[in-house]
Amino acid sequence: MSSNLKKSAEKVQIALNKFGLELDVMELSDSTRTAQEAANTIGCTVSQIAKSLIFKGKTSKRPILIIASGTNRVNEKSIKEHIGEKLEKANADFVLEHTGFAIGGIPPIGHKNPIATLIDNDLMQYEEIWAAAGTPNAVFKLTPKVLVEITNGEVISIK
Incomplete structure (x- = not known):
């Protein structure tokens, strides 16, 4: 693993440690880049994978983090009604700029700046x-309750 990748995982562990909970980053030998790969590698269902997706507000241009169950697709119309603006797909540069992480390993926490989270x-x-x-x-294992706590996220229907 390259030192930049290792630093990214360490950054997440440092962020997790701040919560005083026993949440441990695990480095796996197989890829967890997609929800399906993660589920296969971990041995859980795809629905138990909390995939972190970064979108961009069409008007505000601010990042919006949506943490979705691995089997679900984000209903952008539903999210628009909730946040009051359309979503745009965020490109890799936007994601890296706002989170400090590359697509394929974006964690729900530890970003460069706080991000509104659904x-x-x-x-x-x-x-x-x-x-x-x-x-x-x-990856790291946690409970849904802890996810809400550490992200300060709002639980909504994203489908």
């Missing part, structure tokens, strides 16, 4: 979920 209510049904930890091979 959490898929479908994640709330699980005892444990898994989130990316800064690299395509790093």
